[in-house]
Amino acid sequence: MLGAPALAADTPDQLVSFGSIAERDVFLEVSINGANTSQLLRFRDAHGRLSVSGAALRSIGVDLSKLGVPDTREVNLDAVAGLRYAYDPAAQSVDIVLPDNLRVPYEVNTRGLPATPMATAGRGLVLNYDAYAQTDYDYRVALYSEQRYFDSNGVFSNSGTAYMGGSAERYVRYDTYWSRSDQETLQTLRLGDTITSSLNWSRSLRVAGIQWGRNFALRPDLVTFPVSSLSASSVVPSAVSLYINGVQQFSGNVPPGPFVVNQIPGITGAGQATLITRDALGRTVSTSVPLYVDTRMLAAGLSSWSVEAGFVRRQFSLRSFDYDNKPVLTASGRYGYSDDLTLEAHTEAAAGLYNAGAGAFVKLGQAGVVSGSLSGSAGSHGGAQVSLGYQYVRPEFSIDTQATRLIGDYGDLGSREDAPVPRQTERVTVALPLGRSQSVAVSYIGYRMPDVPMAKLGSATYTANLHSRVVLTLSAYKDFSQSNSEGVFLGLSLMLGDRTQVGASVGRQAGEDTYSVSAQSSVPYEGGWGWAVQNGRTGGMQVNQGQVQYLGRYGLVAGMVQDYGGRTQASAQATGSVVLMDGTVIPSRRINDSFALVSTDGTPDVAVLHENRKLGRTNGSGYLLVPDLNSYQTNRIAIDPEDLPVDVRLDSTKAVVVPQAGAGVLATFQVEKYAAASVILTTPDGAFLPVGAEVAHVESGNHSVVGYEGLTFVEDLAARNRLRVRGAGVSCVAEFDYTPSDSDPMPTLGPVVCEPLPRRQP
Structure with a gap:
């Protein structure tokens, strides 16, 4: 060169x-x-x-x-x-x-997730309900309900339960709030009842006020934890394959020059990534690097935070409006200083109590992650809290430890509400896979509350997949702080088909023998029946119970009968929702998050599919509600054109919707009914017009051609129609009447005589 x-x-x-x-x-x-x-x-x-x-x-x-x-x-x-x-x-x-x-470098995104499109929200009202009734010594009914209004400005929700029968009839309000999210800034604002933010070394509590913070759920495509990248170079266009712990996770092509493989998938903890580059001549280059991924950490430069101010709520689920009259302030923050260091901070303030602390996650290369925190409190509770943890995960072995100690009279906002901080906590979990189908896990948990002896609980579990559908489990536990407080269990479960499972277990707990034999069939998502039966003995008493469920288009109903120690009771449950949107009221299954209301412009009995899974057919007004959508993600909805009448047409059979959290979107398929017919055209002497002659419909301006046996298809017909035919040696005009008929929406008309046009004079 x-x-x-x-x-x-x-x-x-x-x-x-x-x-x-x-x-x-x-x-x-x-x-x-x-x-x-x-x-x-x-x-x-x-x-x-x-x-x-x-x-x-x-x-x-x-x-x-x-x-x-x-x-x-x-x-x-x-x-x-x-x-x-x-x-x-x-x-x-x-x-x-x-x-x-x-x-x-040319960037290769191995996750393959497109950028999240902007989410939308229609306007409507959702009423979720869960009715429960049981017979015991008396008759009791509970009705949970949520009233949710949504539009492009946010979501307003109120929930609670009404109790009827028994000793008292009352309504208990749970949460009332309004929330709004901004996808561009990844921020969410919530006014009303909420739960304060916390870190793994602090505690949350319920308040009524304002909450404002970063919300990564608005960007499902965003990888928030540190993910390693692999760099390489190719002289000619090449194919690349990425293997994680020997399993292929990605394959693709790269142009000549340097390239980087970003967001390596398929790994948590320690492992090895191998990148193989292969050119057109079959020459390969292999590069392997060790990796360690911890999803608890933040990628370098990323931050998350939340700030709350309000009044502490007391006796939640028991009283509707029991709030402290003194305001509190809480804040939490996390920052990815580097891919190996994530910093944390948390603070709380109220009249007479102040609490602040800081913590960190530190990655030790391939040797795991150490976490620690130090926080202090002043005022009515003065003291400190120290925590230290370590986690190491790899395919052959994993260990997770965490220990916390208090110094002095440490307290937080929960301490003011008679919920003291544990004086000492310890947790150790060790998991060891035994080949591909077996594993052993051992754990120890210890905690000590103020003025209470320390509790020490150890457990061990052995799990073996004897077959693709058979699982054997052996577990044992012991409370080292109490005598005669141990247990051992042996269980076997067998899958019969996709939904049916049978199981049996025997054990000994607190000096008593236990056993259980059960069988169940889960309800299919598409709708149908499910059931469960159980016979066993626990706590020195015999237990027998049976349950049947039915999941339909408009919700779930269930009934159960239980006999516990000779005491029999029955219960019934019904859950679902009612939606008001687009001027229609439609019942549905319970809507926990987002949904779509599909409209076919009044055309009934049209099959609707969600992600290629058939959900049902539109009702008599042309509507079907699709629950369980993924908010802030792409959801594909389609209709089956084979179900449409022959005299209708539509622009598209597919739609992509991205709903906001808690909101509904309207997916409208424009279905247009039109008048059309096949017309047989002949000459005055009865011969079919020649194939290929051009036909112009005067009233609509549409064009077509003459086919075999004088047949042509004409759309957008009027009551009186005029056709001009030219070419293939003919020049004529045909006129005919058209009357729509529901019994024959696409008729064949004719023969219709095409009268020759007079020749032009020279």
Whole structure:
């Protein structure tokens, strides 16, 4: 490859005279390392030496940050260390030779998730309900309900339970709030009842007030934890394959030059990533690197935070409006200082109590992650809390430990509400896979509340997949702080088909024998019946129970009969929702989050599919409600055109909706009914018009052609119609009447005589 100075010396005489002009602008076809970029860029030619703008270099993949120049600056190519070029004025081309360190790597996103589109919300009202009735010594009924209004400005929700029968009839309000989210800033504002933010070394409590914070759920495509990247380079276009712990996770193609594989999937904890590059000749290059991924950490530069101010709520689910009259303030924050260090902070303030603390997650390379925190309190509760933890996960072994100690009379806002902080907590969990189908897990949990002896609980579990449908479980536990407080259990479960499962277990707990035999069949999501039966003995008493469920289009109903120690009771339950939207009222299954109301413009009995799964058919008004959508994610909804009448047409059979959380969206399929018919055209003597003659419908302006046996298809018919036919040796006009008929929406009319047009006089 020739550099610019050598090229100037070796260029033929005619080219030297061509380049002898002092300075001029030239437009050149650019190639990089011999590969054509298909770009034509403006250069400055000064006696065969080229310069170009930074913006032009950026467009062909040059990393301007390595050159230290902005887009607007003119760059002399001969002054760039490591860059060479071959300039051919006659061919008006230049081949720039770039080392990998000056090029922007081609990015390969192995997750393949598209950027989250902006979510939308219609306007409507949702009434969720859950009615429960049981017979015991008396008759009791409870009715839970949620009233939810939504529009583009946010969601307002109120929930509670009404109790009827028994000793008292009352209504208990749970939560009342309004919330609004902004996808661009990833922030959510909530006014009303809420739960304060917390970290793994602090506690939450219920307040009524305001909450404002970062909400990563608004961007499901965003990877918030540190994920390693792999860098490599290829001389020619190549195929790349990524393997994580020996399992292929991605395959794709890369252009010549450097490339980076981002957001490596399929791993939590320690593992190994192997990148294999293969060119067209079959030559392969393999690169392996160790990885460690902890989803609890934040990627470098990312931050999350939440601030709350309000009044502490007391006796939730027992009283509707029991709030403290003194305000409180809480705040939590996390920041990814680097991919190996995540910082945390939390603070609480109220009259007479102040609490603040800081913590961190530190990745120890491939040796796991250490976490720790230190917080202190002052005022009515003065003291400190120290916590330390360690986690290490790999396919062959994992350990998770956490310990917390209090110093002095440490307290938080919960301490003011008679919920003291545990004086001491300890947790250790060790898991060990035994081959592909067996595993052992051992755990120890210890905690001590103020003025109470420390509780120490140990457990061990062995699990074996004896078959793809058979699982054996052996578990044991012991409370080391109490005598005669241990147990051991042996269980076996068997899957029969996709929904039916049978199981049996035996054990001994607190000195008593226990057993259980059960069978159940889950309710299919598409709708249908489910059931469960159980016979067993626990706590020294015999237990027998049976349950039946039915999931339909409008909700779930269930009935259960239970006999516990000779005491029999029966219960019934019904859950669902009623939606008011787009001027219609429609019952549905319970709506926990987002949904779509499908409209077919009044066309009934049209099959609706969600992610290629058939959900049902539109009702008599042309509506079907699709529950259980994923908020802030792409949801694909379609209708089956085969169910449409022959005399209707529509623009599309598919729709993509992205609903906001707690809201509904309207998915309208424009179904247009039109008048059409097949018309048989003949000449006055009864012969069919020739094939290929052009037909023009005067009333609509539509065009068609004559087929075999004089048949042509005409759309958008009027009561009186006129056809002009030309070509294939004919020129005539046909007229006919059309009357719509529900029994024959697409009739065949004719024969219709096409009268010849008079010949033009010369």
